[in-house]
Amino acid sequence: MRQLMPAALLAAAVTMPVQADTLVAGLDTGDAYYTGGATEEEFSATNPDHSLGLTIAVDITPSASDVAVGGGGTENLVSLLETGGQFSGSGLYLVEGVPLFITKSNTNETQGPNTLPDTDGGNEGANLNSNIAMKHTVGALAAGSTYKIHVALDNTNQKLEFAVNGVTNYYDLTGIGSGWNWSGDDGITYLKIPAGASSRGGLNDLGGETDRDKVADYVGSATEGAIWNAIPNDFIVPLNPAAALYNSGDTSGDLNNSVSVANPAHTQGLTFNITFAPDAADLGSGDTVLLMEVGGTQNGTGLYLVDGVPVFISKQNGLLEDTPGSFDLGVSNDTSFTDNGDDNTIAIASGFGALDAGVEYVLAAQLDTQTGRLILRLRDGATGNTLVEAFNLTGQSPTGNWSGDDTVSVGFNHSSNTSSRGALNNNSLDPFFRDDVLNFTGVIEQATYWNLIPTPAALPGGLTLLATLAMRRRR
The missing domain is CATH 2.60.120.200 (Jelly Rolls)
Known part of the structure; x- marks a missing residue:
């Protein structure tokens, strides 16, 4: 201001x-069901109540490799914080340095998002079923700068907000509801990729920029990450x-x-x-x-x-x-x-x-x-x-x-x-x-x-x- x-x-x-x-205005970090710090880790969470929504957030300072541009089918996809897997799950990523959120529910690895932003969680055609995904309009992050990023998914009311350093994108969603399974197997991975390709929250096996096999570990520094079973x-x-x-x-x-x-x-x-x-x-x-x-x-x-x-x-x-x-x-x-x-x-x-x-x-x-x-x-x-x-x-x-x-x-x-x-x-x-x-x-x-x-x-x-x-x- x-x-x-x-x-x-x-x-x-x-x-x-x-x-x-x-980390997120309107949420107490003490109420998060997952919190992480400066070190990458994997974590097994308890089963959340999906109807209450999801907020996922990180405080990071990316390195040059985290925001590098691959392109031409070799997009640079970096995992920040994710839960679930390729059937049901959600994740916060960087793709070519741009913050990306993706979530899917009760589908499989052959289903991915439509043209971004994809705000329709219904069946949009072949290989386009039960996915929501969007990139933040802030564009590519700068190496060495610090960013607080959060996504609040209110699936029951079909709303989503995506904020980078307070600048917020708002989305009205369709085709989802209180039963949207945004956590899948409830496994959580912070600042790294899970060992198993099937446990990469929200990703797919379609060869595009959200392909599970392209994702890499985060290299830069981090202060905090958290997941809440709530919205702000x-x-x-x-x-x-x-x-x-x-x-x-x-x-x-x-x-x-x-x-x-x-x-x-x-x-x-x-x-x-x-x-x-x-x-x-x-x-x-x-x-x-x-x-x-x-x-x-x-x-x-x-x-x-x-x-x-x-x-x-x-x-x-x-x-x-x-x-x-x-x-x-x-x-x-x-x-x-x-x-x-x-x-x-x-x-x-x-x-x-x-x-x-x-x-x-x-x-x-x-x-x-x-x-x-x-x-x-x-x-x-x-x-x-x-x-x-x-x-x-x-x-x-x-x-x-x-x-x-x-x-x-x-x-x-x-x-x-x-x-x-x-x-x-x-x-x-x-x-x-x-x-x-x-x-x-x-x-x-x-x-x-x-x-x-x-x-x-x-x-x-x-x-x-x-x-x-x-x-x-x-x-």
Whole structure:
């Protein structure tokens, strides 16, 4: 992330890292059913529950031979971490230096993938049955550089994400399901090839670039490898999605597409949690892009990107023309509902800085209407770190109407109803001008909205105390 906020602005908040997942954000290495370090090895695992999905990950620094180009039928295929075999199994490999993931289920060595990316696990023709395979779009890795690579296969919901140093490719799959046998004989090999050709996870005997007989041992160095019988957790707030008023994904694609939800109890506050990977178009200078919002232009709340920086805005008991008058990106936040002649609006840019294209982030905001406190959290898929900021607000009413007409839009600026755009205004010079806010063009994995906030005991250790101390120092 590109840091933007000056120290003077950050003095209004407390910022602290609360978690560092060293390999895959959203998964604890202690929960992996296989972990490896710097040394190659073979391992026999217990039988996993395939319906829960698979995450496979490595932290490597490849050598020149690992990323060398063979070509012409002699493709350089290097094994990083695999499980199962040529009938049922999965593996993370390098082919000509490019990260490759392949998985197959209940088939045999005469079946391989179709043209990559092959996202169809069904029968696509002769020798093309029950395979999924794709190369990461990052291209060939550089010898001597370090890479964290992971693949999360949610076979039950037919989704796959493939990340290299946080840059994530997303795939919708077909022809697979909860019974997809991604582990085969449950044998695992790390940084080397199994002695038996039949135990080379996901490979085949068809002579192409995924042929079992071409695979070689990894030569470079490695820090860590792991396999989980799980997919990453996209929630960074300790709330149950089943209790949410809205829990879904991108609502874009239809001019009338917003979702009406139940009328909340405003005294209970609200929490947003959204998982997304922005495109370069979402991070443009001078642009405001919608992530998610509830309500409208007189009463509403939303998360937006302004110049690529996450910004929280809320308008309560206001008017269309009310703006967050003291907000100036990179200079000052508007943390008061009562400044500028009672503007009824706040706008707060996070100190996380501008985001990077292609990286998956999880962003959460919780507004406590009883204490007048806003907490922002951001999990960075490139680093695995989760950062937290706390802001103290003035003029927050416990009964302030932050939800307006109770419609939710995710990634889409509700064009057909200009009054249903959470906390926006009609000032063409303001970054939150309702007609200039852009639709999100990247990938939104999930978006959730609760009429709840986590209990203070659920906050990161010391955060409440630190926020209180910071407030006292400013008096």
